[in-house]
Amino acid sequence: MKMLTTGICVLVIATAFGCSDTSPTGRESASSTEDGSLPTMTVKKPVVEKPIAGEADKTFSLSVPFESVALTQGAEKTVLIGINRGEDFREEVAIDVSSLPAGVTLAAAIPSIKHGSMDATLKFKAASDAALGDFTVMVIGHTVSSSADFSKELKMTVAEK
Secondary structure (H helix, E strand, C coil): HHHHHHHHHHHHHHHHHCCCCCCCCCCCEEECCCCCCEEEEEECCCCCCCCCCCHHHHHHEECCCCCCEEEEEEEEEEEEEEEECCCCCCCCCEEEEECCCCCEEEEECEECCCCCCEEEEEEEEEEECCCCEEEEEECCCCCCCCCCCEEEEEEEEECCC
């Protein structure tokens, strides 16, 4: 148990601090040593791009329920999808849903969040034979004029009636 804990600590420290050399391709590389010690692992650190000034003001994000949405076979469930608008974002956002479990459908036409509105209501309907279990559904917002997209995962549980 001590060796496992020590090994995990070494791995965490190596990951956190990285090493001094990187390969020409930017991928992880290992270099051998002449004294027979363990090779050194090199990890390329990600580059964080800062948004252009004012760019975030022209975008949006969606919010979904934090907890899993529970749906029973043969039943309907209404879910509120919120929008967080940048200061200069004034567009309508069409909401699309993908990766629905087998037998679960969106009960209405493609919903949208109009300019000035703060949310949209989605109504999910489960067939009497809908697939049972825990699922991850993607809620995607699209704008028409700016082609901006944003997606958010929605956890869904379908239970037996």
